[in-house]
Amino acid sequence: MDFTSPSTTREAPPLDPELSEALAALGPAAREPFTPENLAARQARDATARPRPTARDLRADGRFEVEELRVPGAPDAPDVTLVSARPAGVAGPLPLLYYMHGGGMIMGNAWSVLPKLLRDWALPLELAVISVEYRLAPRTRYPGPLEDCYAGFVWAAEHATALGIDAGRVIVGGKSAGGGLAAALALLARDRGGPAPIGQLLICPMLDDRNDTRSSHQMAGVDVWDRTSNATAWQALLGDRYGAADLPPYAAPARATDLSRLPPAYIEVGAAETFRDEDVAYADALWQAGGQAELHVWPGACHGFDTFAPEAALSRDARDARTRWLRRILERSGNR
Template sequence: MDELGDLRGAEPLSPTDVPRWRAHLAATAPDPTLEELRDGGRFEVVERTVPGPVGAPDVPLLIARPTGLPDGAPVIYHLHGGGMIGGTCRTGVSGILREWAAPLGLVVISADYRLAPEHPYPAGVEDCYAGLVWVARHATRAGGDPERIVVAGGSAGGGLTAAVALMARDRDGPRLTGQLAMCPMLDDRNDTPSARQMTGRGVWDRRANQAAWASLLGEARGTDRVPPYAAPARATDLSGLPPAYMDVGAAETYRDEVVTYATRIWRAGGDAQLHVWSGGFHGFDQLAPDIAVARDAREARVRWLRRVLDR
């Protein structure tokens, strides 16, 4: 597929590659405009800023809902992908509006967190948590239900989803209905069998993953100094977390770290639903949306959302 060829030739190999990689994404896969997200009036879409972490800039949020949606709808708090080094609050939102918000009747609030390497850990995850705190306190302003919030994201956004769930637990923060982590970026050590198998192969291989983690963590990457809010795989206690949905391709870098994380949630007595999609590569459901396994993956997420949100 042409999209795979474009990504393979463009993925960063070091933090110095990040500007080039961002420029490539902007040229080949630009984020939608607000008018495109509104889709001819099907959705109400606005952007606003909310207070960020103490001493840090405000956090931009994109707030979207199907036009005419009654108040009190469940909320998806979305954290975008991009390896912690790219993306915006509009990245990936079109599909979420079409596939989740419209059929299930949901409010979608997407955060625009600061990116590495310009803003290394903990800037991005603290922005995400600050945005979540605002959403929990003010969801009714957007027509949402503060008692039904699912944090969701893919790739880097999936890792941030897991991290924010840990933060909410540890800080006695918002009580989440669920966490939906798609092909999440969880482990800075980047040394699982699947990571080694995918070196030089496919989308977002071990080398690109290492460049992203190095951008986020600098010299701390791979050492004992990395905290769980930076890399959730480092958490020693996975008890007391909201129900989790995790999925990953069988042919991608993140396969083994995702399987391990879900297994550890079960061992801690938690609720996790795990899918490892045979033949799936990183981002397969977006890059090859019409193949059978991509359709199955997207449908399985909707079924889980229906169950946890009682839709």
Template sequence: MSTRDLIDPDSRIPLDGLLSVMPGGFNAIADIVARRATVDQMLASMPVVENPNVAKEDRAVPGPAGDPDVTVRISRPKSATGTLPGIYYIHGGGMVLGSVAGEDATASRLCDEVGAVVVSVEYRLAPEHPHPAPVEDCYAGLVWTAEHAAELGIDPDRLAVYGGSAGGGLALGVALLARDRGGPALRFMMPIYPMIDDTNTTPSSQEIVDVGIWDRAGNLEAWAWYLGGKPADQYAAPTRAADLSGLPPAFIDVGTVDLFRDEDIAFAQRLMQAGVSCELHINPGSYHASETFAPDAALTQRIWAMRIDALRRALT
């Protein structure tokens, strides 16, 4: 039996359709510029209806010391008044792909359904900008968000960080930086199927080779680009953190057919052992980012219901 046979049938239909026109998936495109363009085109082709309940504004805010400004997109429920919870949103893409625009629909969904101000950060990407540029950009945006909470209408005591895949790894890196630098206090963190282990030695990292979405070869390549030939520290690869105490309560979910499955389960266990409250969900039949590629699947609806519920419980 192929690993792909373990995928939820409804979620597999759009994946098979993608692979029929793009054999090997987008990671099979060797040139990173062409790969980015293909992913952007693929995301743009997906039916997206602009959320009428959300108002948006883009701003340039100070980046890390000595580095360029970073752009953030601020999303706020149009009908909301007064102070709201805040969600600091970090997009995914294996540290080498992705953008705020590419995940705008998800950020808008969180804004609308949680009733929160969402601040999405546009960070520099590898290989042009290897570690620590991406995590430092994300941390700078978080510091700005916390410092301008009153202006943004955010309750500083109800600020969460959210990210999927690379965004999940960066969310954890940012949480570690905030803890270690005495930075912004985070109420909650939601790293979704986070990319956190550069060693690529877990069983699932060796098992997922032919699904077509973030298989082993693409992960190895992305980590090499992200690290730029230097050793990983805990802010690049959070599994390397010796001490996980003092981090905010967490929610982690990952699929059974996701390369990151085993590293994420192990990290959640370590959080609990360190005294950090952690809600962990394993989604049977889900591949990496399956909810993005199969938005109408029943599995996707269950995944989103759990995430929204957890954010509401933590923040409102």
């Protein structure tokens, strides 16, 4: 199947000038698509190159308390590693951000995202963070990664006192694939009667395996995570179930037909991004179901823009918007 023919670069929205300059500095490799043929090599390269700070590194000379935990996984599944961190010396049970890293379900680790989460949110908001080391595709296919996240989520809620967290003030969140997992986790917790999060932080979430929105065609061969890469990742995750008409919403939350009784959502995406239309549609579906969603579509932003251009004006605005939403959700929950 040709994943690029429906679109041309001319049709794509223009990139923000700061982001365009930063992306050009990364060279053509930044836009090299993932394919089934290069997936194993790309995964090996990422595992070698991606930072993996130790617990000692994350403690940052005593500013944070950090512990790696091994907790029971789903039945017949291995244990799950959670990296638990909180500002040092802060008394009382803290609200928790239960976070799933990005990487298209095929890359990433629980440790690399923590320095930024701790700096941006744990300190200023007095927030505990648990980052989940879920298993990656294609070695582990759906539902394995989501079940890892759910098992850790339930365990954390059940051990809230020992962890020093407030089980009634938990936000699930993630970026890209992690955002999709966070949305799926909110659905799964609702339907299984599990712990109820007070919010879902969905940063450019990966939600729709069908990969057939206008933006997925428009950004083919243009976005840093384009339609070819997206198809490769979904195929790795779903295997023989890729494209199945009866795929459950926990595999791809855009498939959900019932979005009622879900926690308030923060959803952001770039206007020049593959996931734009599926993320906007998800926010609209939450509103149609009577739910709450705060939607930000950043003009001229591509996928992962704040990672490779952290000092760009759009990146600073996005960080500020996320922080304001988190603070507002936490203040509301603290005043119940």
